[in-house]
Amino acid sequence: MMRADRDQQQLEMTFIESWGRMGSVWGISRTMAEVHALLYITGDPLCTDDVMERLEISRGNASMSLRALLDWGIISRAHKRGDRKEYFVAEQDVWAIFRAIVRERKKREVDPLLGALHDIRDEIGSAASEKDDALAERLDAMIVFLDLIATLSERFAGPSGEGLELAATLLGTGARRESTEE
Amino acid sequence: MMRADRDQQQLEMTFIESWGRMGSVWGISRTMAEVHALLYITGDPLCTDDVMERLEISRGNASMSLRALLDWGIISRAHKRGDRKEYFVAEQDVWAIFRAIVRERKKREVDPLLGALHDIRDEIGSAASEKDDALAERLDAMIVFLDLIATLSERFAGPSGEGLELAATLLGTGARRESTEE
DNA sequence: TTCATGTTTCAATATATTCTGAAACAGATG
DNA sequence: CATCTGTTTCAGAATATATTGAAACATGAA
Structure with a gap:
């Protein structure tokens, strides 16, 4: 089970990297594409810290990328009850x-x-x-x-x-x- | 008449610059897009030196850009009788x-x-x-x-x-x- | 072969883009 | 109000991309 989980994370990371490389196709930076890929493939709401951690990027970068994705309208904000943090979810269609x-x-x-x-x-x-x-x-x-x-x-x-x-x-x-x- | 010619060159240059800025849309560098724009809007066969002169770029850059455009298949080689130089024309369709x-x-x-x-x-x-x-x-x-x-x-x-x-x-x-x- | 003409390559350089991290900011709570 | 949690900004650093220019390379002519 631990094993399967690690495999899944690895697979997700491969997806994220592939998608990131495609960033240029739709005119955004690699990181921004990766953030989107992470949210899309994960499916769960993630907060800025989750994104930073998974992608190993700075807070500033994560913040900017998330905001840009919001502007593009392909992710949206979400909130968890009793949690002040902002979470983000990717459009799934x-x-x-x-x-x-x-x-x-x-x-x-x-x-x-x-x-x-x-x-x-x-x-x-x-x-x-x-x-x-x-x-x-x-x-x-x-x-x-x-x-x-x-x-x-x-x-x-x-x-x-x-x-x-x-x-x-x-x-x-x-x-x-x-x-x-x- | 001199007057009209200068105006035309200016207009062409505006076109070239606009088109160059679009380079990113189709995934090529600004210069490569500009070289294509020059050939397209001019309509005449131009040689490497013409391109260098009009766009004020180096020989290496002109050469690389022309070759890349050939690879993409949107310009083609042309020759003038009694002239060893290579000329290039843009696809007009x-x-x-x-x-x-x-x-x-x-x-x-x-x-x-x-x-x-x-x-x-x-x-x-x-x-x-x-x-x-x-x-x-x-x-x-x-x-x-x-x-x-x-x-x-x-x-x-x-x-x-x-x-x-x-x-x-x-x-x-x-x-x-x-x-x-x- | 040597020269003349034209083309390509590529290491060094210049430019542009992206990323970081710490400071400024916002706004809730006690 | 001070403090705590979380977000945004932005100057400087890191990275990636594009450009130059001179040398190497072709090719044809004499």
């Missing part, structure tokens, strides 16, 4: 986690880029020279594409369970073509 | 660019994580204790989800123009729900 990530990244990265691109496009519009035509065309292609991505991710990240439905649709559409696969 | 990025990120980030997760899952399977059940469940939820993502991105990144078609489908599906929007 992977789709909800995914939607939160998509929403956040769109807000932080796609939207600002689209804004900048639109600004440039407007400037060109006024100063129409010959060469500008080709530039404008390429810019437009990019803008149209990013607008599409933004719209798609908005739908994916929408509040309802649409993401799942849409994924199913996508998969269904793809299935019809499976015979033509390479 | 934004969908092709997007597909290349999705393909590459899946390969580098999602696949390894899925591999690690499957390994952990296998280990748990053999050492079934009570507590492990909950762990296994959470792990499975994550694996199922990532498998779905991997499948979806494979379809998106497929060689044909499927990505565009699928996006249209998705958009269509969404349109039917537009009335229920928040």
Whole structure:
């Protein structure tokens, strides 16, 4: 039994490390990803000290990471009766986690880029020279594409369970073509 | 005319900077993104020296960035008759660019994580204790989800123009729900 | 082979990001 | 109010990442 427990902790740690390495994919630091992984895989409410201990990180780091995860909306606060400490629990629905990530990244990265691109496009519009035509065309292609991505991710990240439905649709559409696969 | 040219270069540079800042989104360095932006927005074949000059970066950096972009498959080599220098041109189809990025990120980030997760899952399977059940469940939820993502991105990144078609489908599906929007 | 032209590599350096730890803060309780 | 418990902040340190620049490496021409 002690044995099994230790094994489990080890396995959890492997998961945490793998997930941490993925942090870059969704644009957060390794530690922040690890804190999330710990909360997710553990399932229990953990306090700052638990996180510090399990991950061997400083109080400051743990505090910052937890707050950032709260901002992203993928963990939430919890309290134990008769205990003043704050505990944290991770959202357990992977789709909800995914939607939160998509929403956040769109807000932080796609939207600002689209804004900048639109600004440039407007400037060109006024100063129409010959060469500008080709530039404008390429810019437009990019803008149209990013607008599409933004719209798609908005739908994916929408509040309802649409993401799942849409994924199913996508998969269904793809299935019809499976015979033509390479 | 001189005037218009200078304006255009400035606008191009603004585009390049915006795009460079986005580098993190698709997991490459700022400079590499800028090199790509330069080639994309310029449209012409450029050689290493052109890139160095326009972006004010070292030869080594330019060389590494260009090679990496070649690896990603979003720029290609070009040659001018009677000129030994290598020139580079960017893929102009934004969908092709997007597909290349999705393909590459899946390969580098999602696949390894899925591999690690499957390994952990296998280990748990053999050492079934009570507590492990909950762990296994959470792990499975994550694996199922990532498998779905991997499948979806494979379809998106497929060689044909499927990505565009699928996006249209998705958009269509969404349109039917537009009335229920928040 | 030697020279001329162009490309790649990589150790040293510069830059950016993340983390620590102790101090400041908040707010409950006696 | 003083004290106790717990949280947040932030300057400096540690770490990781990106960049330079010069030397090594190719390759073709004479």
